[in-house]
Amino acid sequence: MTSHSSLTSGLLPTVLKISTNLLPQYPQINLPVQEDSIKQRPIRIPRPEHALSRRHISQSALTVLYQLRHAGYQAFLVGGGVRDVLLGRVPKDFDVVTNALPEEIKKLFRSCRLIGRRFLLAHVRLNKDIVEVATFRAHHDKGGDGVMEAGRILRDNVYGTIDEDAWRRDFTINALYYDISDFSLLDYANGLADLRAGIIRVIGNPQRRYEEDPVRMLRAIRFAAKLGFTIASTTATPIQQLGGLLANIPPARLLEEVQKLFLSGYAVQSFIQLREYNLFKQLFPYTDECLKDTQTLALIKQVLHNTDERLKGNKPVAPAFC
Numbered sequence: 001m002t003s004h005s006s007l008t009s010g011l012l013p014t015v016l017k018i019s020t021n022l023l024p025q026y027p028q029i030n031l032p033v034q035e036d037s038i039k040q041r042p043i044r045i046p047r048p049e050h051a052l053s054r055r056h057i058s059q060s061a062l063t064v065l066y067q068l069r070h071a072g073y074q075a076f077l078v079g080g081g082v083r084d085v086l087l088g089r090v091p092k093d094f095d096v097v098t099n100a101l102p103e104e105i106k107k108l109f110r111s112c113r114l115i116g117r118r119f120l121l122a123h124v125r126l127n128k129d130i131v132e133v134a135t136f137r138a139h140h141d142k143g144g145d146g147v148m149e150a151g152r153i154l155r156d157n158v159y160g161t162i163d164e165d166a167w168r169r170d171f172t173i174n175a176l177y178y179d180i181s182d183f184s185l186l187d188y189a190n191g192l193a194d195l196r197a198g199i200i201r202v203i204g205n206p207q208r209r210y211e212e213d214p215v216r217m218l219r220a221i222r223f224a225a226k227l228g229f230t231i232a233s234t235t236a237t238p239i240q241q242l243g244g245l246l247a248n249i250p251p252a253r254l255l256e257e258v259q260k261l262f263l264s265g266y267a268v269q270s271f272i273q274l275r276e277y278n279l280f281k282q283l284f285p286y287t288d289e290c291l292k293d294t295q296t297l298a299l300i301k302q303v304l305h306n307t308d309e310r311l312k313g314n315k316p317v318a319p320a321f322c
Contacts, residue, residue: 042166045192047183054183056085060129061094064109065180068133071108073100074162077178078169082185086176086195087227096133097165097177105133120157136165162186170209170216171223171235172201200224201232210238214245217279218257225261225269236277243282258283259319265311267304 054062061077068075081094098105105122106112112124112133122133138160162177166188169175173194177186185192189203200223202209202216210217217239224231246254261270274280281288290296310317 042163042177042186042188043192045185045187050086050185050192052082052085052178052185057081058094058129060124060126060131061096062180063126064096064124064131064133067108068096068098068100068105069180071100073098073104075180076162076186077180078176079174082176082178083173083191083195086192094131096131097136097162098133099136099161100133101135101159105135135159136162137168138164139167163188167203169203170213170219172199172203173223173229175203198227198229199232200227200229200235202235206235207238207242210242210245214242214249215253215257217242217246217277218261221273221277221279222257222261222264222270225266225273226264239277239279243277243279246279246282254283262304262307263311263317263319265308267307268301271301271304 057077061081065075065077075096075098077094078097079095081091084091100108102114102120102122105124106114109122109124111126112122115121115123119134124131124133136159138158166175166177166186169189172189172191174191175187175189176191176195177188178184179186189201194201200220202220220231220235220239223229261267261274271280274283275291287300291300307317
């Protein structure tokens, strides 16, 4: 991921002018992604037919993309940065994916360090920015350094191709790849159609994907709250029954996700949806018991509202208060 501290102040007005009407028209817009399939050959959207331009991408991310390409590797933007620009939002960061292995990325960038055990990532520091670079992942049973237990991913350093990597993405709207070689978009799962329709949809079988990584349930709610999207019924239904799987997630990882839910400017909506899908009680069982009292419930909603308002006003917030 790369911070936007280096972007020019003129970027915001430019991005905000982008309309989702610029997204191409797709006949598949009302068709769900098949539970156990993804396009082997993606739809390739040429540059004139989409709204993502290099001027919307941080200079640090562009430097990483071009340096990987010049070294003979594939290099793409993927995930939230692509999604947010297409929605007319200013991304918080950009993520890069490549067929270069972590050790090869480290050799290519002097300022690179490798982090993580569950997912091995390369962090490339350029000026004040850190660009997160990941190697394409394949399915866990392909071999390599992948470990699963009772359906849950414990370690996921199994490398593959971009086609295999697309299957490993969590939601259709996060499986859009920007190809720096020709500035086109690759759409493997009707992600552009779901962006236009405002739908959060899991790639693959929802129950299986939640069992692999229960945090995906929290991510579905976070994106729905952040973007004002609707969670597709097939994606939403298993959440009610699988919330207990969050008990197996390390507390540090849950804390990180909770901070994203409540300290990003949409705490009220996150709270409402966590309760709707019976996940709030999995995260905060004692607080959930207190919500039976109407005054306590009103107080918590007011605190979350105040937190959102402070963020809108660029004021500091603290997890202890929220």
